[in-house]
Amino acid sequence: MKDLLTTDFRNAPWWWEAAPLTESAGGTLAPSYDAVIVGSGYTGLRAALTLARAGRSVAVFDKERPGFGASRRNAGFLGRTLKWPYIDLKATKGTTHATAIYRDLSMAYESTLAFIEEEGIACHAVRCGRLIAATSAAHYAVLERELDGMKADLGLPYWMVPRARLREEMATDLYDGGAVIPDLGSLHPGLYHHGLMTRALDAGVAIFGRCEVTTIGQAGQPGRFRITAAAGETRARDVVIATNGYTPPHFAWHARRVIPFVGYMAATEPLPPALLEKQLPHRRTVIDSNLDIDFFRPAPDSPRLLFGGATANGLQDPVAIATLLHGRLRRALPDLADVRLSHVWTGQCAGTFDMMPHIGCHDGIWYGMGYNYAGVPMGSLFGLKIAQKILGLPEGTTAFEQAPFPTLPLYRGNPWFLPLAMRYFAWKDKRLARSRPAA
Numbered sequence: 002m003k004d005l006l007t008t009d010f011r012n013a014p015w016w017w018e019a020a021p022l023t024e025s026a027g028g029t030l031a032p033s034y035d036a037v038i039v040g041s042g043y044t045g046l047r048a049a050l051t052l053a054r055a056g057r058s059v060a061v062f063d064k065e066r067p068g069f070g071a072s073r074r075n076a077g078f079l080g081r082t083l084k085w086p087y088i089d090l091k092a093t094k095g096t097t098h099a100t101a102i103y104r105d106l107s108m109a110y111e112s113t114l115a116f117i118e119e120e121g122i123a124c125h126a127v128r129c130g131r132l133i134a135a136t137s138a139a140h141y142a143v144l145e146r147e148l149d150g151m152k153a154d155l156g157l158p159y160w161m162v163p164r165a166r167l168r169e170e171m172a173t174d175l176y177d178g179g180a181v182i183p184d185l186g187s188l189h190p191g192l193y194h195h196g197l198m199t200r201a202l203d204a205g206v207a208i209f210g211r212c213e214v215t216t217i218g219q220a221g222q223p224g225r226f227r228i229t230a231a232a233g234e235t236r237a238r239d240v241v242i243a244t245n246g247y248t249p250p251h252f253a254w255h256a257r258r259v260i261p262f263v264g265y266m267a268a269t270e271p272l273p274p275a276l277l278e279k280q281l282p283h284r285r286t287v288i289d290s291n292l293d294i295d296f297f298r299p300a301p302d303s304p305r306l307l308f309g310g311a312t313a314n315g316l317q318d319p320v321a322i323a324t325l326l327h328g329r330l331r332r333a334l335p336d337l338a339d340v341r342l343s344h345v346w347t348g349q350c351a352g353t354f355d356m357m358p359h360i361g362c363h364d365g366i367w368y369g370m371g372y373n374y375a376g377v378p379m380g381s382l383f384g385l386k387i388a389q390k391i392l393g394l395p396e397g398t399t400a401f402e403q404a405p406f407p408t409l410p411l412y413r414g415n416p417w418f419l420p421l422a423m424r425y426f427a428w429k430d431k432r433l434a435r436s437r438p439a440a
């Protein structure tokens with residue numbers, strides 16, 4: 002193998018090339034706002050924009066520069082699935098609940114694309130389709146059963162790709178075939194966030210970057226809050242916590258309910274167009290069928306491959322991360338064995354104990370978080386729904402608010418058990434792979 006990294010290698014998201022983080026001072030802090038939002042990702046900004054356009058005064062605070070969180074770091078896969086496959090949710094919670102959840106997932110997906118189109122946000126949003134690559138024959142059979150159940154109950158399209166035809170989708174022999182979901186999408190997460198942020202600023206939202214919120218307390222009058230941030234103190238009638246995988250320990254109730262974990266990604270150097278086209282001829286997003294996923298996609302704005310995996314492995318050193326990810330790349334796409342990496346980055350995601358995203362109001366404070374790797378559509382939807390709830394609009398309801406937000410005794414937000422959980426997921430993946438596919 003040649004050198005692993007390009008000479009201009011950056012330990013930063015590829016997305017920041019087109020959508021670099023910027024400072025945002027927010028102006029003079031007002032003594033009070035109608036709404037204060039903590040966190041400037043998709044959740045916080047979508048809520049802020051909706052409220053501002055309804056005439057509310059809104060301030061958004063971020064501990065770092067706006068967009069520093071996962072919203073400018075993710076893979077840009079736009080889907081409508083959860084870690085809970087539809088047929089498992091149906092078997093456990095019943096058809097009514099499962100269809101209501103999956104209908105709202107479809108709403109998150111469709112409404113995000115519709116919003117991008119209506120707003121004219123240039124972020125390469127496309128319905129490119131997704132290949133789910135089966136890591137064994139048994140995975141292939143489970144995948145087919147899941148997708149068949151979703152097609153029967155929800156009318157969602159798919160087709161199976163047997164191993165013998167997999168090279169029509171991806172230049173690999175690693176997988177035991179897969180399935181294509183033709184209408185799923187992708188976007189450039191940095192440009193999507195940038196578009197959301199410029200629209201929020203245009204609507205009059207004050208965005209305070211590098212301005213950590215340290216306390217949120219009752220302000221004496223019922224329904225009013227006192228917020229202490231690095232820029233000073235202010236008050237608000239409504240407060241939204243939109244910190245997902247970056248939720249700090251001092252938001253103790255929320256920190257006890259989300260499980261922060263690190264996601265890893267890399268970008269290759271520019272590839273000869275024919276080589277890139279051979280890897281993913283239909284330019285679909287690709288995810289494998291494991292619980293501990295590997296994922297691949299073409300960059301929308303450069304002839305590069307973007308990919309990720311090895312979630313929550315604990316590595317921090319960029320060269321060590323690059324080495325690990327490159328191994329995954331070579332295993333899946335051997336044609337790219339000598340390709341160098343130009344960018345490697347990480348970002349914080351948030352899991353939950355029931356593997357479901359959560360939206361709601363605790364002690365008068367609104368929250369939306371725990372997206373389990375589906376925050377592009379779900380963060381966008383929950384931001385909108387929270388704003389609609391604050392505005393008293395009936396369309397703010399969602400099937401996701403019905404479940405309590407669980408925690409575990411003694412859990413305080415430090416996921417010491419993550420390495421064990423990832424080992425358990427890997428064991429489950431292998432156990433399924435070794436099993437005989439059901440007839």
Ligand SMILES: Cc1cc2nc3c(=O)[nH]c(=O)nc-3n(C[C@H](O)[C@H](O)[C@H](O)COP(=O)(O)OP(=O)(O)OC[C@H]3O[C@@H](n4cnc5c(N)ncnc54)[C@H](O)[C@@H]3O)c2cc1C
Nearest residue numbers: 042043044064070071072075076078214264348375376377
């Ligand atoms: C590598 C990676 C790949 C992913 N791929 C996908 C994908 O392909 N598709 C998908 O749907 N999802 C994906 N996700 C998940 C998705 O990116 C997130 O779920 C989503 O961006 C969360 O948005 P958010 O607005 O809730 O939070 P974030 O965008 O994470 O923003 C939270 C913000 O809160 C701020 N904050 C924290 N504490 C404070 C405080 N006390 N005061 C002020 N500010 C504070 C942080 O600085 C941060 O900027 C991925 C995530 C990662 C990391």
